[in-house]
Amino acid sequence: MKQVHTSSDSPSDPAGLRYDPRVREVMTAFTQGGDTLALEAAAATRAAHHAVERLRSHGSEGRGLSSGALDVLIRLSATPDGMSIGELARAGDVTSRNITGLVDTLERDSLARRAPDPQDRRAVRVHITDAGRAWLDSFRHPTQHAMSAVFHGFTPDELAQLRHLCLRLVDNQRRIEQYLAPGGQ
Template sequence: MNEVSKVISDADGLLFDAQARAALAQFIGDDDTLALEAAAAVRTAFHAIERMRAHGTEDRGLSSGALDVLLRLSASADGMTIGDLAQSAGVSSRNVTGLVDTLERDGLAQRSPAPHDRRSVLVKITPAGQEWIENFRRPTQAAMAAIFRDFAPAELAQLRHLCLRLADNQHKLAQYLNGVR
């Protein structure tokens, strides 16, 4: 765990960050800090996984964002538009365009006119991109096995479920707020 954090177990044997709890308690006063602590823990876990992914992809010349796009392309036999890639990744089209620029420069993806819409561009993975994915598969599996060591399958399924519930709640809140304004 993070050297700066003081991660300990509570009375129920559940981990928490004592320094984060103290800072959050000071921030909100007498209110319950559990939701804020959970958000801080999700952020900490996200950063831990991103550090591992970045280490693995940068050694191979790709950012984690470019890897995400390449993985999405590898699952699409017909390719995807920039807009579809952006929507599926939850990022802007401008961000995806830059990532596709990198992948295309490295020979891992290629653009072509979309047959269904002349204004759209279709992005497909190249054979070199497929090879890159194949070479990255085993190290990724080993890294994820290490970071999720001692997690039971049911715990992993519950973690996945909870993270996606958070994302869904955020999406619903954003829709609500955009409708209110």
């Protein structure tokens, strides 16, 4: 993938850190001149998420799968005994109903299959098929190439720090949800 630089590259502040002047202007108006740093960080996080998802979706949808179905397929590829719908939902932090639809799609495309759970006759487990493994094999290299391009110029330490900071956001959000839940503390 060729390296592309446009005039829309973000400028840097005096400390050498990138920012979006349009977001800063809007957030300054919103806060009536107050501190905008957390709001700018939230906007940058959202923009980064969308950038990665657009690239990821472009690659998977061009091959007939949504990014959600791709996530399920990747999880199934790492579990030789398959996973239940509930396990997949918890792993992906989505509803069982959502997972059921994604598994329906994967099953329709012969990339996954449901099978009775040998431990619980009332339950089913979802397994990746050989066709699902082949699909992932064909998708692996283009995905690695695309992620290398989108994270071009990042050092391993920066990538680890980015991962760390993003997961801190997720942890904070989960704490807030627990606090706001009925009976939460």
